[in-house]
Amino acid sequence: MSGETPASDAKEIELKLVFDPEHASAVLAHPLLAAGDGGPPGQRVLESKERELLSVYYDTPDDLLRKAGVFLRVRSTGTGYVQTIKTARAESEFLERSEWECDLPTKSYDLSAAAGTALEPLLSDAVREGLGPRFETRFLRRTFLIDDGGSLIEVAVDQGDIVAGEARARVCELELELKSGTAAVLFGLAKRLAETVPLTLSVKTKAERGFDLLDGGEPEFEKALPVDIPPDETCANAFRIAARNCLRQVLANLHGTREGKAEALHQMRVGLRRMRAAVLLFGEVVDSPQRPRIAAELKWIASHLGTARDLDVFSSDIVAPHRAEYPDDPGWKAVEDRVREARAQAQRAAVEATGSARFRMALLDLGAWIEFGDWTHSDNPLAGKPVADYASAKLSRCAEAW
Numbered sequence: 001m002s003g004e005t006p007a008s009d010a011k012e013i014e015l016k017l018v019f020d021p022e023h024a025s026a027v028l029a030h031p032l033l034a035a036g037d038g039g040p041p042g043q044r045v046l047e048s049k050e051r052e053l054l055s056v057y058y059d060t061p062d063d064l065l066r067k068a069g070v071f072l073r074v075r076s077t078g079t080g081y082v083q084t085i086k087t088a089r090a091e092s093e094f095l096e097r098s099e100w101e102c103d104l105p106t107k108s109y110d111l112s113a114a115a116g117t118a119l120e121p122l123l124s125d126a127v128r129e130g131l132g133p134r135f136e137t138r139f140l141r142r143t144f145l146i147d148d149g150g151s152l153i154e155v156a157v158d159q160g161d162i163v164a165g166e167a168r169a170r171v172c173e174l175e176l177e178l179k180s181g182t183a184a185v186l187f188g189l190a191k192r193l194a195e196t197v198p199l200t201l202s203v204k205t206k207a208e209r210g211f212d213l214l215d216g217g218e219p220e221f222e223k224a225l226p227v228d229i230p231p232d233e234t235c236a237n238a239f240r241i242a243a244r245n246c247l248r249q250v251l252a253n254l255h256g257t258r259e260g261k262a263e264a265l266h267q268m269r270v271g272l273r274r275m276r277a278a279v280l281l282f283g284e285v286v287d288s289p290q291r292p293r294i295a296a297e298l299k300w301i302a303s304h305l306g307t308a309r310d311l312d313v314f315s316s317d318i319v320a321p322h323r324a325e326y327p328d329d330p331g332w333k334a335v336e337d338r339v340r341e342a343r344a345q346a347q348r349a350a351v352e353a354t355g356s357a358r359f360r361m362a363l364l365d366l367g368a369w370i371e372f373g374d375w376t377h378s379d380n381p382l383a384g385k386p387v388a389d390y391a392s393a394k395l396s397r398c399a400e401a402w
Helices: 021-028 125-130 184-194 206-214 235-252 254-258 262-281 291-325 330-354 357-372 387-401
Strands: 008-018 043-059 070-076 081-087 096-104 132-148 151-164 167-180 200-202
Touching: 008 184, 021 151, 021 167, 043 206, 132 167, 132 184, 132 206, 151 184, 151 206, 167 184, 167 206, 184 357, 200 357, 235 254, 235 262, 235 357, 235 387, 254 262, 254 330, 262 291, 291 330, 291 357
Parallel strands: none
Antiparallel strands: 008 096, 008 167, 008 200, 043 070, 043 132, 070 081, 081 096, 132 151, 151 167
């Protein structure tokens, strides 16, 4: 194919937030997205645009690209076509992933533009022959280019649908992409937006949601992925890798928890417990004035999930077997009724807590602290030491105490 623009290789640095459809008007009317100098000192909207976007995602029937963590998309912008190749975020990253883009003369993908990208090594004859459309996204995008203290951020508000055959999933997202400057400003702007509009941190891309739709819908729960930390990694980076993994587990199970799925709540609680353990384990590395507040918020979230999970276990492991063994016993019937009522109440409390402003802000504060917290600016000598040495010293002290 000729006439295409050469692919550009870049790191996409982006923070994603989601919102309920009923809050779309409030999002778009947010004062921080108003044109001109009406925002806080040092921040202004330089330009805003609106356009309809239709994107087609390609893969083989058995989703070989997806399994390799690569996504191929062709997007119609209304004025042309753009091919994008993206990678899934590595477990060691939270904000960054690789992407390669090129303009196309038609809506057909161009595999010659995959040279030098993550897609190139996957292009066997079988993959080339099997590539076909898997699903589409159709949404209205409103973008706002914001100068935030010298850093340029593109805020994109997307409203539309992911379509896979007869199945659909709603898209209501706000993405903050760093165009230039420091990535820390993404969290700052996200927090200012979320102070007055219910916006929740998310890690799931449209591509991942599309493949979930092909698989029958969003998974009821997701377990943590393995954490791979090289022994020569610095303590600071080791903590970030572990903490990002824990935060992902929490966010991946938020939807299921709000839907009342017992296993999602369990996995979310596991993610929180792992996060609290990581903060404790790396306490000497991340010690800072902000740490007690972060620890307190993690404890608060965990406290609102614990009762519901405990009652789930009590019901399934204790009550259910005895009810099956003594089906006519009025005592066990009464216990079952009381536990069911208590479970419902605890579940409502968990849903209320995870839908609260405090919870949403706590997630943003946690993400910002992991990436750019005050501990990252200290001169703590432990931060740069190999994690293997730190872990060995920790284990030795534990053994001595034992």
